[in-house]
Amino acid sequence: MKPRSLDHRNLPLLMLKAREHVIARFRPLLAEHDLTEQQWRIIRVLLEAGPLEPREIGELCGLSSPSLAGVLLRMDEFGLVVRERFPNDQRRVRVSLSARCRALTKRIIPQIESTYAALEARLGKQFCITLYMTLDELIKKLKDDDIERDS
Amino acid sequence: MKPRSLDHRNLPLLMLKAREHVIARFRPLLAEHDLTEQQWRIIRVLLEAGPLEPREIGELCGLSSPSLAGVLLRMDEFGLVVRERFPNDQRRVRVSLSARCRALTKRIIPQIESTYAALEARLGKQFCITLYMTLDELIKKLKDDDIERDS
């Protein structure tokens, strides 16, 4: 019984649009500080986890190695991060936030948090809980599956 | 009470990762037919809604005008779509699927549908219902808000 018509809605598209509505509330804020969405993702994980290697950043931020190469290069040029080789392993690189960037985050964080507050107010507390839970569970269910599909 | 630390998880990032896990199941399928994710989005809406104008496609597929210009150009070159000016309004363009593309979709749709079936089997029927409903509601709540914020 091969289906001739599309019986399912386009889920990736639905998720894309949903995400667009959310990120749209942060975009002007980041632009104000000349940060791209990707740069802010990286800054956030470096704030929370401390200095990391590109490989780890990519994993945490959902950025591929080629994308990361360019983004980190620009962040380095703009003085947002510092990149240095490991003395004991010349392949690996340590990426850390610059002092200037840490100062910058002090001004941005309150704005980000107040944007989240406004967002939560609009969505409702209970809905937010459901939203995060649903996304977490989706990832969990499909991540387990990815492992099986690899082997 | 300005917050100094990030008390909220990165929601756009969470949504990005969730979407990545979903689209990952379709990517190899589309690549097999030399289609990009964006091209398939466009083909889908043209299948469901019939010929459309770029502006409408952009709205329905979440594609900006500049992105669309390139994507449609390539789809035209590859013989996937046909673009023609309106006789009564030379600004507007009518985009429709080529016969070759319609034939192509006949082979792809069953694979897409079976991928959705596998996905639903993995996620569970009830979870899928919750997922779609949550995303729909998120968009609805934030779309209403966008209108207010414009004015």
Place this chain on the structure above:
DNA sequence: ACGTATTCACTAACATATGAGTAAGTTTTT
């Protein structure tokens, strides 16, 4: 020790995303 396999960051080539702007075509206003 020495060749091999792995790891890691990176490059190359191409497609898309974003923000700003433009030119041609159409509608509205005066």
Place this chain on the structure above:
DNA sequence: AAAAACTTACTCATATGTTAGTGAATACGT
């Protein structure tokens, strides 16, 4: 009708995404 306003698709510059592949460095097997 002529000017102003608007609409539509498009270009330009730059940043990122995707897939494939590379070179340097390290770990491993024999």
